[in-house]
Amino acid sequence: MxxxxxxxxxxxxxxxxxxxxxxxxxxxxxxxxxxxxxxxxxxxxSPADMHWRIANEVARIEAKYPNPMSAQELFDLMDHFKYIVPQGSPMTGIGNDYQIASLSNCFVIGMDGSADSYGAIIRIDEEQVQLMKRRGGVGHDLSHIRPKGSPVKNSALTSTGLVPFMERYSNSTREVAQDGRRGALMLSVSIKHPDSEAFIDAKMTEGKVTGANVSVKLDDEFMQAAIDGTPYVQQFPIDSKNPKVKKEIDASALWKKIVHNAWKSAEPGVLFWDTIIRESVPDCYADLGYRTVSTNPCGEIPLCPYDSCRLLAINLYSYVINPFTPEAYFDFETFEKHVGYAQRIMDDIIDLELEKIDAIMEKIKSDPESEEVKGSEEHLWEKIYKKTGQGRRTGVGITAEGDMLAAMGLRYGTEEATAFSEKVHKTIALMAYRSSVNMAKERGAFTIYDSEREKNNPFINRLKDADPELYEDMVKYGRRNIACLTIAPTGTTSLMTQTTSGIEPVFMPVYKRRRKVNPNDPEVHIDYVDETGDAFEEYIVYHHHFLTWMKANGYDTDKKYTQEEIDALVAQSPYYKATSNDVDWLMKVKMQGRIQKWVDHSISVTINLPNNVDEDLVNRLYVEAWRSGCKGCTVYRDGSRSGVLISAKNDKKKEEPAPFKRPEIVEVRPKVLECDVVRFQNNKDKWVAFVGLLDGHPYEIFTGLQDDDEGIVLPKSVTHGRIIKNIDENGNKRYDFQFENRRGYKMTVEGLSERFNKEYWNYAKLISGVLRWRMPIEKVIKLVESLQLDSENINTWKNGVARALKKYVIDGTEAKGMKCPNCGQETLVYQEGCLICKTCGSSRCG
Structure with a gap:
């Protein structure tokens, strides 16, 4: 059918x-x-179809086990994102037979034993790419690579150190596009590594390592030495009793560099590695392959090599009864029941993931390539399949903590609010682990469960003290999952649930927004017309839960308030002093530490700071995070992503950029234009865009297939050339592309326009016309993205065109009218073709 x-x-x-x-x-x-x-x-x-798709698939797995949940019960939990929300890959992939992709949000990879050879380094590069093409974020550690200057037994004689390989892995990430977004990569290194300072500095050079997040793994010995001003010894190999390289450093000086770079550019993040390992339940099985080596790109899942995690969020706001009233209370009874369901659903998703991995391996086996080519990819998924089925790791988390507190009448960052949050997360931990134990009774424990191995783990003993009966049952029956909990940034999920993300404070609940209007309607008042000629009216939009507060307190939600009136309303509400720039930052760190005690993985939190804070505050926040028991910490100072990078070609202090001048309009096209070649993927088809440049600014764009019999075949090394306008003997115009090959010979591709689908060609002509009249590039991108075309294939193509143009937007340009999908603020700016949020630091490329 x-x-x-x-x-x-x-x-x-x-x-x-x-x-x-x-x-x-x-x-x-x-x-x-x-x-x-x-x-x-x-x-x-609509999302109702999606929730039925997920509910039916989870119910299919439930039917394999005792006491199954029905599809209707599962749908009711997920409908309208009210209670339980699968995140990202599970939401996209469960029951989706049109995509061969994993349900895992994130992976960590790494070779067993010594992995310092070129072969191992290149194998990691290949595995990273293979996972990213299946929609997975990837993390891996570089501490195994020998430091710069170490002797090697090849023609180079000495090692180049870490930094060139950081660039390799970063470039691979930027190369892999997934339906309009790039892969996500986390690179980490131990502070004990002699090259860790170079690692920390790598991203401070313009254009370097732009495709990766970087975090440094700090041990307790280093932190204490940095605070006390005592020396610290670095070595390689980092865990060897007889290292080949040793050097004593000034821990305080290196710590100041970490703080300075984080203050200036929001990186590196810090991972308090001894805390992570000490608290890690899976590391009780380190000798069986579960030794944690790095984290996923968001830093909330420390993982062993070839393990992965799927994510699911519980919407805390939905458990507040009578929100924003004196009668507000948290429905712990329903909440406890739902946490158990969430853990059960996550375990079902593991079975669904194993089916997906089977499908991936079948696809690889059926590929026409030789076993030599596809063998490494097949082996990669075999390793992931084993870890997934053996440990059955899950990632139950939360969203809307800030909204929950506001609805309860509690102000984020106060002692009262923190104590309540701690109680909520303690409940999650106890109920999720209770559910995992109950599933062990019904379905069996994860295969390597051993209570003796876990008896000294601090997290397990915390559960034991809080619920002795739970611990006794766990020893008796085992546990279904090796680890259960995390707090991840919910990103676009929080947009659809109309809540704030994770444990972040609430974003500013009220803001102005433009509404497009019909200029021919006499009933509509038009405030202004923008550069595209579109008419807009300004009006007030309220944050969804702020409207609930207004209604609960008798305010007219249909009235059009001035911004001054709105500001006065905010000052009376529980949202006052609860935005990311208003909270007590030290209290936020302490809150994270107290919640961390009840989360067996990690918490992804960014501390957002105003631009005018000094480095000493960053220092105090990082030290407090370590002392409070946090497993990691990242700071973002407003504007620190823009204009902070140092050019490798010029050591002089960067001058303030000159005011932007719109390029001069040139109506008659020159015969020859310089051209950039930009490649992108449209569904399964590979495309190439030729962007003609006049005085360095885009003047026209051509696009076509690059690997079809009738398409355009170019060497991958070709990134630049010229577009030449020619007229044949019959007076017909054509456009040719000319480039120089590696031997310096000129090569010409004739008749670009004849190689295009006519419909694509016509739309490209339209876009080129706008470019020639010098509309600002960010406005052109907005125009292209807003086109509503009949064919979904053309809609996908125009997204690729928009991606091709984004690289020409001047760094720091505001993306006016666009909201950050993570925090909801209209504070997005362009940086290296990506959109960076100045409020929360999140980024999106493509």
């Missing part, structure tokens, strides 16, 4: 109704989560 398909507009309009008019949430859902095939056909009309 043929499945029903929907047009983009049908899905968007149905989702708009589902989200009660929230356009951003509707577009995010249709673009990221609705099931589509390779031809752009959409098979889901």
């Amino acid at each position: 043929e499945k029903q398909t929907y047009t983009y507009d049908e899905a968007f309009n149905a989702s708009l109704d589902y989200f009660k008019g929230d356009e951003l949430a509707a577009r995010v859902w249709v673009n990221k989560y609705a099931v589509k095939d390779s031809f752009g056909n959409i098979y889901e009309k």
